[in-house]
Amino acid sequence: MARLSDIIEEFIKQMFNENADTDNVVFIQRNELADQFRCAPSQINYVLTTRFTYERGYLIESKRGGGGHIAIKQLEYDNSNQREEIINQSIGDTITYHNAHALLNHLFESGVIEERECEVMKIAINDRSLASADNKNKLRADILKAMIMVILS
Structure with missing residues (x-):
């Protein structure tokens, strides 16, 4: 059985596949994602900080406050x-x-x-x-x- 971290990682990667035409950016709301997977928001943080790192080709940007979200950008190598x-x-x-x-x-x-x-x-x-x-x-x-x-x- 896959670990929860693996499942969350695959879910986010699938979001990239489904939104291929949106500049390689996926927006998530940590609390909503935690509710969806019935886990603590810290589990989402763990996945983001260990699986979506710069070394792995991702850039994470967080917007706090009302309606805040986390933007995960998949880096491209255009030139x-x-x-x-x-x-x-x-x-x-x-x-x-x-x-x-x-x-x-x-x-x-x-x-x-x-x-x-x-x-x-x-x-x-x-x-x-x-x-x-x-x-x-x-x-x-x-x-x-x-x-x-x-x-x-």
Whole structure:
């Protein structure tokens, strides 16, 4: 049986599929969604903060107050400058293997990179490959940015 977090994630992703013509933005109201799934609003927050991250290709914007909502924007890679900017913002100066893994999966799922490229990059940046490095996360970020930029050029 699927966990509630997985079900909520799939529900939100399905909303993107159903609203494909609306600039890749989905609007939700946390309390209404929590009522629909009979869970606490914090469960919705958990799904948003762990499953809809920048590394996974999403941007979350929250509008508070009466009629407030949460906008979930699926990032697009329209041109090489935009791709480079998003990659640099996603990776930054350092990146953990977990976040790098999520970013690579997103790039694969978005069709930006091929499965083989994704798997090779995961191996190149895993902790075992970087065992002799003093600052693995910095080296991982530098290697990852370089590999992605070569593939996208």
